[in-house]
Amino acid sequence: MNETALPNYLQEGTSLGSWLLTRDHKRIALLYMFAITFFFVIGGIAATFFRLELVTPKGDLVEAATYNRLFSLHGIVMVWLFLIPSIPAVFGNFLVPLMIGAKDLAFPRLNLLSWYLFMAGGTIIIGSAVLGSVDTGWTFYTPYSSLYSNSHVVAAVTGVFIVGFSSILTGLNFIVTIHKMRAPGMRWGRLPLFIWSQYATSIINVLATPVLAMTLALIALENLTDLGIFNPWKGGDPLLFQHLFWFYSHPAVYIMILPAMGVVSEVITCFARKRVFGYNFIAGSSLAIAFIGFMVWGHHMFVSGQSPYAGLVFSFLSMLVAVPSAIKVFNWTTTLYQGSILLSAPMLYVIGFIGLFTIGGLTGIFVATLAIDVHVHDTYFVVAHFHYIMVGGAVMAYFGALHFWWPKMFGRMYPESWARLAAIMIFVGFNLTFFPQFVLGYQGMPRRYHSYAPEFQVWNVLSSAGASILAVGYLLPFIYMAWSWKYAPRSGPNPWPATGLEWQVPSPPSKDNFSGIPHIEDEVYAYDQLFGKSDEPHSAPS
Numbered sequence: 382m383n384e385t386a387l388p389n390y391l392q393e394g395t396s397l398g399s400w401l402l403t404r405d406h407k408r409i410a411l412l413y414m415f416a417i418t419f420f421f422v423i424g425g426i427a428a429t430f431f432r433l434e435l436v437t438p439k440g441d442l443v444e445a446a447t448y449n450r451l452f453s454l455h456g457i458v459m460v461w462l463f464l465i466p467s468i469p470a471v472f473g474n475f476l477v478p479l480m481i482g483a484k485d486l487a488f489p490r491l492n493l494l495s496w497y498l499f500m501a502g503g504t505i506i507i508g509s510a511v512l513g514s515v516d517t518g519w520t521f522y523t524p525y526s527s528l529y530s531n532s533h534v535v536a537a538v539t540g541v542f543i544v545g546f547s548s549i550l551t552g553l554n555f556i557v558t559i560h561k562m563r564a565p566g567m568r569w570g571r572l573p574l575f576i577w578s579q580y581a582t583s584i585i586n587v588l589a590t591p592v593l594a595m596t597l598a599l600i601a602l603e604n605l606t607d608l609g610i611f612n613p614w615k616g617g618d619p620l621l622f623q624h625l626f627w628f629y630s631h632p633a634v635y636i637m638i639l640p641a642m643g644v645v646s647e648v649i650t651c652f653a654r655k656r657v658f659g660y661n662f663i664a665g666s667s668l669a670i671a672f673i674g675f676m677v678w679g680h681h682m683f684v685s686g687q688s689p690y691a692g693l694v695f696s697f698l699s700m701l702v703a704v705p706s707a708i709k710v711f712n713w714t715t716t717l718y719q720g721s722i723l724l725s726a727p728m729l730y731v732i733g734f735i736g737l738f739t740i741g742g743l744t745g746i747f748v749a750t751l752a753i754d755v756h757v758h759d760t761y762f763v764v765a766h767f768h769y770i771m772v773g774g775a776v777m778a779y780f781g782a783l784h785f786w787w788p789k790m791f792g793r794m795y796p797e798s799w800a801r802l803a804a805i806m807i808f809v810g811f812n813l814t815f816f817p818q819f820v821l822g823y824q825g826m827p828r829r830y831h832s833y834a835p836e837f838q839v840w841n842v843l844s845s846a847g848a849s850i851l852a853v854g855y856l857l858p859f860i861y862m863a864w865s866w867k868y869a870p871r872s873g874p875n876p877w878p879a880t881g882l883e884w885q886v887p888s889p890p891s892k893d894n895f896s897g898i899p900h901i902e903d904e905v906y907a908y909d910q911l912f913g914k915s916d917e918p919h920s921a922p923s
C-alpha cells in the first residue's frame with residue numbers, strides 16, 4: 382500500500398474527544414507536550430519572582446515566607462511536572478514504537494491512563510499552590526514537613542504521589558514494548574541508543590518510584606494522624622525520611638539525564654555524519670548508570686549526622702557513577718572527530734549539552750568528595766551543580782529533541798536562523814545565570830534565603846541578568862514553533878537526512894506508523910552508507 386495515501390495521525394479526528402480519548406502513542410505524546418510546557422511556564426514564573434528578589438541584598442520584593450513558597454513551588458513543578466516526564470513522556474512516547482518498528486506501545490490504554498494520572502497529580506499540585514503552596518522545599522524534609530510546616534504539605538505530597546504512578550506505568554509500558562514489540566530483525570544490538578536510554582530510565586522508574594510513593598504516603602499519614610515514623614518524640618527517625626527520599630531521588634536525577642543522553646547520541650551521530658563511536662559502551666553505560674545510581678544516595682546526607690564511615694563509602698561509590706557518564710562524553714567527542722559536522726539547530730543544543738553536562742558532572746565530583754561537601758553543602762555551589770546538569774543538560778537536550786524531531790511530529794520545518802539564535806541565547810543566558818552561583822557558593826552564600834550579605838550582590842545581579850536572557854531564549858521557540866505549525870514549509874520524511882526507522886515513514890506518520898511490518902536489515906547508524914564514507918580513523922574528512 383502507498384503510505385503517503387494514508388491520513389496522518391493529526392488528521393485522524395480533530396474533535397476534542399478524539400484527542401482526550403486517543404490511544405495513539407503519538408497523540409498522547411502531544412498531550413504530554415502541552416501539559417509540561419504549561420508547567421514549565423509556571424515553574425519559570427516562580428523563578429522570575431525569586432531572581433528579582435535576589436537582585437538586592439535586602440528582602441524587599443517578597444517576604445521570607447513567600448520566598449520559601451516560591452522556591453518550593455519552583456522545585457516541585459520543575460522536577461516532577463517538567464523534568465521527570467519531559468523526554469520520556471513526550472519523545473519516548475512518540476518515538477519508542479516508531480524506532481523499533483511497532484504500531485503502538487504494548488498497552489495503549491495504560492498509556493492514556495498515565496497521562497490522566499499525570500494531569501490529576503499536576504492539578505492537585507497547582508491547586509495546593511493556589512491555596513497557599515508549601516514552604517518545605519521540593520525535598521519535603523522531616524521533621525519540618527511533618528511537625529512544623531503550616532503549609533499545604535498533604536495536598537502537595539498527594540499530587541506528587543499520583544504523578545509517580547504515571548511514571549511507573551509509563552516505565553512498565555516501555556519495558557514491555559521494548560522486549561516484546563521489536564520488528565523482525567530489530568535485534569538488541571540494532572536498537573537506537575535513544576531506546577537503550579529509555580529502557581534504562583524505565584527500570585529506574587519502575588524500581589525507585591514506588592519508594593518515593595511510600596515515603597510521601599508516610600509524610601501525609603504523619604501529618605494527618607498520630608503516627609510516629611519520622612517523629613523523634615515518638616521514637617521515630619527524621620533521618621529515615623532522608624534515606625528513603627534520596628533512595629528515590631538520586632536515581633531520579635538519572636531519570637532526568639539518561640533520556641537526555643539518548644537524545645544526544647541520536648543527534649550527534651546524525652550531524653557528524655558518522656556512525657556513533659562505541660555503540661556498545663554507550664548502551665552499556667546507560668545500564669551501568671541505572672545500576673550504580675541506586676548505591677549513592679547517602680552523598681546527600683554527608684552532614685546529616687550519618688556515620689563518617691557510611692559517608693566515606695558513599696563518597697567512593699559516588700565517584701564510580703561518574704565513570705559511565707564520562708564514557709559517554711568521550712564517545713560523543715570521538716564521534717565528532719573527523720566527522721563532517723553540521724551546526725544545525727538541534728546540533729547546537731546538543732553541543733551545548735555536552736559542555737554544560739561536563740561542568741555539571743565534574744562539579745558533581747567536587748560535591749561527592751566528603752571533605753569538600755562539608756563546606757559547600759547547602760550553598761549556591763550545589764544549586765549551580767545541579768542546574769548545570771538539569772537545565773544545562775536535560776532541558777538543553779529537550780530543546781535539542783524538539784528541534785530534531787519537530788519535522789517528524791508536525792511535518793514542517795521551523796526558521797533555522799531563529800532556532801540557532803535561540804540556542805545561542807539559551808547557552809549564553811544559562812552560563813551567565815548559573816556560573817556566578819558557583820562563585821557565590823564557594824564564597825559561602827547559603828541557598829534558600831531571601832536576603833543576603835551585601836558583598837554577594839554583584840554575582841547575584843549577574844545571575845539575574847543572565848536569567849532574563851535565558852527567559853527570552855526560551856520564549857523564542859514558543860513563538861517560531863507556533864508559527865511553524867501552520868505556516869512553515871513542509872519538511873518531507875527525512876529532512877536532515879538521518880538513519881533510523883522513524884525517518885523512513887512519512888512526516889507526520891500515519892496512525893499505525895507503518896503500512897506493514899517492517900523488516901530490519903541494516904545495522905544501526907549506517908551513516909557511512911548514507912553518505913558513502915568509510916569509518917576508518919584516518920580517512921580524510923570530506
Ligand code: HEM
Nearest residue numbers: 634637638680681699703742745746748749758759767770
Ligand atoms: C557525575 C555524577 C554526579 C555526582 C558525583 C553528583 C554528586 C552530587 C552530590 C554529592 C550532591 C549533594 C551535594 C550537597 O547537597 O551538598 C549532589 C546534589 C544534587 N545533584 Fe548531583 N551528582 C552527579 C550528577 C547529577 C545528575 C546527573 C543530576 C541530575 C540530572 C544531579 C542532580 C543533583 C541535584 C538535584 C542535587 C541537589 C539536591 C538538593 O539538595 O536539592 N546530579 N550531587
Ligand SMILES: [Cu+2]
Nearest residue numbers: 631678680681
Ligand atoms: Cu545524588
